[in-house]
Amino acid sequence: MFVFLVGFGTSFAAGASVGIDPGPSSDDDHSHALSATDGHHSPSIGAEERTTHEAVASPLESPIGPPEDDLAVVRFEDEHVVSGSIVENLPPDPAVSAGGDELVIDEHDDYDHRVLQTTNGDVATVDSGDSSIDNRPIERVENDPDLVIVGENNTVRDELEIDRGDGIVRTAGSGDPIVVGDDPVTYSKHNTVDLDVNITDVTDVEEGETLAVDAEVSNSMWAHASGETITFRLLDSSGNVRATSEDTISVDGNDRTPLTFFHETKTGDYLADEVEVELSLDDHDGSGDVDTADVDIGAAGVAVAITDTNRPVEGGDLIVDVEIDRYGAEPPGEQRYPISFFVDGEEQETQVRSLSPGSSTTETFRYETDGDDLPEVEAMVTSRTDTHTVDVPLLTREEHENNIEATITETNVDQLNLTGELEVDATFDYDGETPTGQTTFPANFTIDGTVEEQRNVTVTDPSPTNETFVFDRNETDPPIQDVVIATPGENATVVFDRRTDLEFVDVTDPAARNDTLETTVSVEDVGETPGQDTLTIETVNPVAADNATRNRTISLEGGESTTETVAFDLTDDAPPRLELRASTGDAAETRTVEVRDNVPVFAVEDVRIEGADDPDSEIGVIGTLVNEGGATGTQTVELTFDGDPIRTQELTLEPDESETLSAGVPTADPGTYAYGATTADDTYSDTTTADEMASDSSLSLPSLPVGLTGIVAVLASVLGLVAIGAGALKYRENPAAVRAQVRQLRNTVLEAVPVGESGTVVVRNDLPRASLVRVRVKSGNDVVFIEDFEIAENERRTFECLPDADRFEVGAGVDDITSHEETFGEETDTVGVLLQPEGITIREL
Incomplete structure (x- = not known):
């Protein structure tokens, strides 16, 4: 085992010549100077120039660093013991010691350079049988490792390492212990580890599937951990262990090791809610660790989910689509699972489905709604291990029908003739989502109120539906006024411009009772639609004619016109003013006709005198006669002056026809003269003086008549007549004669x-x-x-x-x-x- 001081640098072989850290200069009172000069190596010094214990010439001092820089420490990279000055990341408690005292590199009175010693000044030396290095101190050089034993000729003889077995610091090459007096230099934490367990991931599984738990073990100490026991446990909510397994693990100092535990879940493991990983120490000092994490193990079974429903109309079917998924692998193989459907808590249907582990299927359930289900129902599907519920709103029948929309988009009416096909294009839509993705409803195609076709129309989400309706018309059909496409909801309507202009272009006016009244009516089609129509021409008073109503069938296309002539045989009961009426299906026009008795009545309309103010001219009597009766007639008429006829002539006049006659008489002497005109039905007479004749003419104007009844009343007042009723009766028997008599009395009345x-x-x-x-x-x-x-x-x-x-x-x-x-x-x-x-x-x- 090698012992190194912790640090970074360049290793060197034994026997290399190195520069020795001489310590601070005489003027420097620092006790812990660095041995290297800014990391640069000093030149080797030959044996003839320096002895082992001689200082390097002209040493360079480094800045004083933190106290740890002078400590003799261990480092994570290897077993070397080095000074703290060359180690960036120190282990916890890194210093080596002897007899309980930490060792440092410092000046010593017995040496002219810095050596390894206790904080009490006791120098560490090599306990070796080799006389060349025995009792030699430990010095710091500028290399890595930097604590070395320098032999004769100022050469490096060995480095320092820790024996991981007993923690004693020894020479790396010979294994000789380093001692301070009788105490060996040791690293007290050589067998101490600090292990930390962290669970990093837990998979969610279903029963029968493999649960994987990922963990990581880290060691923050210098000592290596090896063969330590690590235990996995699966726990339920009560702390009961449902499964456990053990393993061993080794983790170097300042290192981390990942590991994964695998557990094959089984029935009942869904009760577990926690996993635990515990690390215990068997051969090392220190403490173990434990970590826990939540786990979700689904019970093996079937998951159910309502994926879609319609929005049913009351009385229609509720349709519920369900997805069914088997999860887990317990029990193995294909299994049968009941799936139940409920509406408002009441079971409606149960289906059994066979599913293998991991397989899925779908199911559709139906329920017939009624009015009691309004406004919504709760739909629920269940398996033995899962439940899903949704609330489904229902439409009332009225709401559903109000959502139906219809629009007439186009017709070919502008191309339609008396015969041919009327084509009507319509679009149908639904406002909102249809009850079942589509909806079907009746559509009635109606022409002028008559249903020509009944058709079922289907609208499918999300697009509208287009339909074309056709009406095959013939020449006897009336003009089309409107088209309606009726649905249970909205109706689509188009109204065509159907207009007929009527005019009485010719009529017998005046007409005579017991005679024929003939009239001609013009009919023009000014609308959009052609067709056959009925023209009715009638007398509004039904007793005015024996044939009071006449009907004619007409067929017109747009812009065409025609005329129809009819004749009425008037009766005695025809009123004086008879109203005629012409009408078609869309228009009406009236005309009033004057009706008279079927006899001629020649009336004196105008009599005047000319030339009375001129003594040299003759006097002229001018009279206008008119037939006020209802028939053409011939009569002899006279113009009179001073009581004598001055012109007699036979005239033939049609109703309302007039004729003007004139006659002259020699100039009269001044005085009063009578003048007038006479027919078989009327007489007019007036008087004037010769010097007033030019301005004293009298005229009866129909626009401002003197009422006969008023004149009779005046006559009665002035002349003392009281038989007004008789006068009125006489007027009814012979109106023309009465009018003539009235005119004769007019001047007398006005004078009174x-x-x-x-x-x-x-x-x-x-x-x-x-x-x-x-x-x-x-x-x-x-x-x-x-x-x-x-x-x-x-x-x-x-x-x-x-x-x-x-x-x-x-x-x-x-x-x-x-x-x-x-x-x-x-x-x-x-x-x-x-x-x-x-x-x-x-x-x-």
């Missing part, structure tokens, strides 16, 4: 109605033509002023005719403009009447 002179009416014509005008002023029920006259374009007329009354009405009418009337109070002095194309304006000036 008092008219004040409190204000003026100003009439201005802004129409782009001459116009025939009637102006009327009423106070209460009395007509206080009425005048028919022709007014030229831009002409202005003034009438002093406003009554002295609290309230009165001023009205005006023109032949082709709607009449108008306004009410004024007693403070009104002047009223203006403005005739314009857009209407008549009457206001206070």
Whole structure:
């Protein structure tokens, strides 16, 4: 065994010439100087120049370091004893000693250089039978190892080592002990170890599998540990040993050794929860160590895990997918394992599966839900060694149906003719996860409320489903208004633009009772969809015609139009104003027709005198006759002047047709003259003086008539007539004759109605033509002023005719403009009447 001082450097052979550490100079009072000069070797000194105990010439002193630098110590690298100055990592308690005293390198009075000695100054020497080195001191040189025995001729004779068996420091070559007096130099910790056990890894296993426990043993002391006992134990929670094994281990000083324990687990080892590794010392001083770690050994059996469930709809199946894994190898070989399925704690089904060690399988369990399971159920699967539970929400039927989505994405309506196929593309989807990964539901394809096809549609997660529906139409089908694809949830709807324009383009107006009323209606398809439709033309009053309703079948494509003509045979019960109605499936239009008796009625519409203000011209009587009846007729009509016929002519007029006749008479002397016109149904007569004839014409305007009942009432008031009922009856029997008589009495009546002179009416014509005008002023029920006259374009007329009354009405009418009337109070002095194309304006000036 070799003993070295701990340190780093270069070893040298015995007999090498070296530089000796002479110690500090005479001026240096340090007692522990380093022997080397900054790690550089001194030159060898020949025997002829130096004796063994002579100092090296001109020694270089090193800086003084810590006290350990001068100690004689052991080091981990080998058995050498060296000075602490060359060792970086010292073992615990590294110093060598003699008689209990540590040895250091220091100056000594008996030597001219530093030597190995106790702290009390006792020098260590070699106890050898070799006279050349016997009793020689131990000196420090600048090499490694640095504590050596220097012989004659200043040469290294030997180094120092520890005997690991007894701890005595000896010469490395000859094995001679180093002593201080009678005490050998020894290392007291030569047989002391400090072992530390650390468990680094424990594998998790199942019963029947091999448990591996990795550990590491470290030795922090200089002595080597060999053949030490190390024990592995498997413990349960109560500390009971379920398994144990022993081994031996050797660990050098300042070293560590890994090791692994293997244990073949068996049934019941799942109860163990801890492993223990203990190291005990058999042949060395020091202490052992123990370490523990948790262990997880799964009981051999079957693990179960619910991997997937659907979200069922109430009344539908709950589907539970389960993964089944056998773990462990106990008992060996294929075994049968029961797997049970529970819902809300009640067992629903048990399946038995055969599994080999390490194998796995899957199983699917089903459970039919009902309304009592809402809103969720607890699904559980179990084996004898494992349980897994999940809560599964349920959908109500309403929630499920509300999740169904439908959308019409496209149609070919723009390419559709009277015949052909209507194609409708639709997309179906489900909002959320479908109950079973897919869901199937009915979809009804409806055209204008009629189900044309019923189809089951399936939507599979995660993509929507596309479907195309087809309707084969023919030319007798009506235009399509809407398409609906109905599902239990959302309905998809598309509404087409179906529009028909109707117009009465020709109609018999007026029409006659007991005669034919003919009308023509235009129908145009302005919508998107073609088809066949029914055009109905009817009289709204069903008793107005024997055939009050007429139906026609029409077929139109977009943009096409057609006309239909029908005739109605009117009855005696047809009202004076008969409403006609035309309609299709989506549109309706009306037209009002005037209905008259089926007889001609020739009425005097207009009689006037011209030339009365010119003495040199003849007087002209001009009369206009109109057929106000419901049939074409022929009558003889007369124009009269001063009681004598001045023109007689036979006229044939259709309903509403008019004819104007004129006749002249020689200039009359001033005076009062009667003029008029007579038909078989009507007579008109008026009088005027010769000097007033130009302005005293009278006109009956349909736009502002003097009511017959009002005239009769006035006549009764003025003339004392009380037989108003008889007058009304006479009017119903012969209205034209009554109207003529009324006109004859008009002037007499107006003369009898008092008219004040409190204000003026100003009439201005802004129409782009001459116009025939009637102006009327009423106070209460009395007509206080009425005048028919022709007014030229831009002409202005003034009438002093406003009554002295609290309230009165001023009205005006023109032949082709709607009449108008306004009410004024007693403070009104002047009223203006403005005739314009857009209407008549009457206001206070």
